[in-house]
Amino acid sequence: MAQEMTSSEIAAVKHLQETSEHPPHKKQKMEKVNTSAKRLEDRLNHILSCSVCLDLPISTCMQCCHGHLMCVACFHHLLADARLKDEPASCPSCRVEISRGSCTRNLAVEKAISELPTKCATCGAIFPRSSIAAHEKHECSERIVTCRFKELGCVWSGPAHELSNHFDNCVHPHKSPNELLQCLNSIKDQHSQQVSLLHNITNLLSCENIAYTEVQLQPYRTDDFVTKLFYASNRFHLLGQAWVLKAYVSAVERHPSNPTVSADRKLSFQLQLKSKVSEAMDLDVLLLKAPYEKINVTPKLFHATFASDRSECEQQLLETDDVNRMLGSKYLNVRLFMFHQKH
Ligand SMILES: [Zn+2]
Ligand SMILES: [Zn+2]
Ligand SMILES: [Zn+2]
Ligand SMILES: [Zn+2]
Incomplete structure (x- = not known):
């Protein structure tokens, strides 16, 4: 038969249970070992x-x-x-x-x-340290991987532990020969676009007048009632003229006027001529990422004519992922080339 315990006895038992789980002196000792191990590691690093x-x-x-x-x-x-x-x-x-x-x-x-x-x-x-590289490349369950069917157009990428889940839902293994052919053709198109871009750039490198500079785009807000974000550079000089580069973030299709609604964003660039020209200037302009810039700027080559009545030219440059990365960081540094062929 169980005996009734007084409240002081209950308290004593409770105390005994607590101390037997984590005896205070042992706990202190463990902490000491941890900190001294850490200090040893720091000392060795030093x-x-x-x-x-x-x-x-x-x-x-x-x-x-x-x-x-x-x-x-x-x-x-x-x-x-x-x-x-x-x-x-x-x-x-x-x-x-x-x-x-x-x-x-x-x-x-x-x-x-x-x-x-x-x-x-x-x-x-x-x-x-000897095994960290192999872990990060092949073993880490949080490392970012792409789908096996990436070459056939699957754009999925995510942490390695979600890959098998993706395979169960990926539509690419079930495509018909016709659909596969379409995938291959669009890959071929992309490839030939890249080849022609490189070809055009190589040709332009023989141009008699080439100027380039690094431009830093900084964020500003418009004075509108609902202020909008835009990026602008300081005034810079190239080919004897003054220029300003601006960039606007806008949403793709669904809500073109309000980029905060949709995550599909694009960045449009506007090159503005700030000085007066007496005759029209035919330019090829190439925008690339600047040295050490971490945001991936796809090279953009475009032709533009600047005249006394035409001082602006607009181009789309970055797409969703990179725009979001840019919005997350403070500046975007681009390198801007101008090729001027006199006629
Ligand atoms: Zn020495
Ligand atoms: Zn060193
Ligand atoms: Zn890891
Ligand atoms: Zn897939």
């Missing part, structure tokens, strides 16, 4: 890092004859700098002369670094 760029060498690690570490990129950089200045290269830590002959690889450091833990950029799991 000890094994390149003395020039302070990053961990990811491939070859070199050392001076006194043992100071440098990643191979910085090592070559130091040698190249010294060659340009026509003076001997020296170790940034101890000033001893360094050269290909006097420096050696440090295999132990390379191996130690390959065992240090690092985080997968997509799923966040921790792996030794």
Whole structure:
């Protein structure tokens, strides 16, 4: 027969249960181990890092004859700098002369670094550096993959763990020969468009007057009652004239006037001539992404005539995904070429 417990006894039992699950001293000890392990990792990162760029060498690690570490990129950089200045290269830590002959690889450091833990950029799991590349490329369930039938026009892409689900619903394996032929023809069309774009650009490179510049498009808002976003560059000079490049975001078809309603967006570019010209200017204009720009700008080549009464020309450039990426980042940097053939 169970005996009645007093409230103080119940409290004591409760306390006992709590402490037996997580004895406080053990918990503290575990935290200590965790933080000291982390500190060991940080200390190793610090000890094994390149003395020039302070990053961990990811491939070859070199050392001076006194043992100071440098990643191979910085090592070559130091040698190249010294060659340009026509003076001997020296170790940034101890000033001893360094050269290909006097420096050696440090295999132990390379191996130690390959065992240090690092985080997968997509799923966040921790792996030794030596296996992270293989994980990110072949194993990570969050890595972005495309459908096997991409070549036949399936545009699906998504995390690897959703691929089998997509296969169950993908319509491309069930297409008829006629439909497949259509797919192949449209791929062929795209390809020949690209070839002719390259062909035209190659021809234009022989043009007598070529000018180019980098243009940064910054976001602004219109003064309308419902303000609209647009992008504009500062005034820039090319071929002796002043220009401004603007870009407008608009929705594709469904709600052309209101780009906030639909996610299918496109970006139209407007090139404006800001100076007066006495005679008409026939131009071929090429827009590309600028160096280091991460947003993928599909090269756009177009012909435009500018005259005293025609100072603007408009072109569509980016499509949905890239426009959304652009809206997410602050600026868009493009490189703008102008080809001017005098008649
Ligand atoms: Zn370095
Ligand atoms: Zn040194
Ligand atoms: Zn991963
Ligand atoms: Zn598919």
